[in-house]
Amino acid sequence: MPQKSPQTAHYIELGGYQYWPVLVPRGIRLYTYEQIPAFLRENPYITDGYRAYLPSRLCVKSIFILSNETGNIWSHLLGFLLFFCLGVYNMASVLPAVGASREDYVIYGIGLFCFQVCMLCSVGYHMFCCHRSEKTSRRWMALDYAGVSIGVLGCYVPGVFYTFYCNDYWRQVYLVTVLAMILAVFFAQIHPQYLSTAWKRLRSLTFGLVAGYGLVPTVHWICITGGFSSELVQAFVPRVLGMYLIAALALVFYVSKVPERYFPGQLNYLGSSHQVWHLLLVLLFYWWHQSSSFLMAYRHSQPCPAPQHT
Numbered sequence: 001m002p003q004k005s006p007q008t009a010h011y012i013e014l015g016g017y018q019y020w021p022v023l024v025p026r027g028i029r030l031y032t033y034e035q036i037p038a039f040l041r042e043n044p045y046i047t048d049g050y051r052a053y054l055p056s057r058l059c060v061k062s063i064f065i066l067s068n069e070t071g072n073i074w075s076h077l078l079g080f081l082l083f084f085c086l087g088v089y090n091m092a093s094v095l096p097a098v099g100a101s102r103e104d105y106v107i108y109g110i111g112l113f114c115f116q117v118c119m120l121c122s123v124g125y126h127m128f129c130c131h132r133s134e135k136t137s138r139r140w141m142a143l144d145y146a147g148v149s150i151g152v153l154g155c156y157v158p159g160v161f162y163t164f165y166c167n168d169y170w171r172q173v174y175l176v177t178v179l180a181m182i183l184a185v186f187f188a189q190i191h192p193q194y195l196s197t198a199w200k201r202l203r204s205l206t207f208g209l210v211a212g213y214g215l216v217p218t219v220h221w222i223c224i225t226g227g228f229s230s231e232l233v234q235a236f237v238p239r240v241l242g243m244y245l246i247a248a249l250a251l252v253f254y255v256s257k258v259p260e261r262y263f264p265g266q267l268n269y270l271g272s273s274h275q276v277w278h279l280l281l282v283l284l285f286y287w288w289h290q291s292s293s294f295l296m297a298y299r300h301s302q303p304c305p306a307p308q309h310t
């Protein structure tokens with residue numbers, strides 16, 4: 001009987017599975033691409049190692065087994081720990097050392113908190129996507145998308161705050177527009193229609209707009225900071241370009257499904273495009289955190305030039 005009803009499959013899932021006797025505890029089995037429900041079929045080049053039809057309790061337990069989501073779950077769980085520890089370390093030693101103000105603590109806190117939320121939403125999705133209820137799985141997917149927009153907010157807030165440190169007016173204009181834009185995207189992402197194929201183009205468009213908008217304050221900042229002859233611009237622009245380069249690379253992997261496209265079935269557990277996307281996302285947030293820290297330290301060592309106060 002090749003066609004399984006979810007009922008039968010759920011029954012089988014509670015039985016023993018012999019392929020990975022050590023790594024797969026009793027109660028969870030893995031499925032091939034053909035065996036999983038339609039809503040989990042997103043990447044035909046990942047041919048095996050799927051968890052499916054699980055109740056919540058087993059979804060949580062499944063993070064300790066080797067499945068094709070293990071890399072995705074742990075990369076962002078460790079990413080969460082990285083930004084949590086970075087937050088504690090910054091608050092305890094980096095910020096006091098540069099004579100940070102209360103505002104600096106708030107901005108640092110917001111940035112790192114957003115990165116942690118993004119990581120946890122992703123962990124949640126990759127943990128619960130194999131839930132037996134499609135609705136639950138979809139909800140977590142929507143939350144994963146929303147988490148990415150929160151992560152982007154975590155990049156914008158310290159970036160805008162420290163680049164426009166000496167210009168209150170534009171700092172507020174950009175912070176408010178960024179916040180409004182991210183909130184709009186966030187609420188669109190949790191809309192039930194958001195994940196439908198009809199909204200596919202709108203999804204890419206909004207993501208492109210949110211990411212690309214960052215170029216507006218960047219170009220503006222270069223102009224008011226004295227153009228490319230300014231030392232600060234020369235030091236900071238490569239960091240901005242580096243961030244966009246990592247983001248572009250991450251998106252290329254995410255969309256193209258390279259390298260598993262060329263090695264179908266061979267990268268089921270390790271080395272798939274989604275794992276690369278996850279690692280690049282952690283690298284991007286870390287890179288941007290270090291870049292904002294550089295700007296903050298600069299602002300505390302160099303007073304704002306007088307003409308920009310007006």
Ligand SMILES: [Zn+2]
Nearest residue numbers: 072122274278
């Ligand atoms: Zn993911």
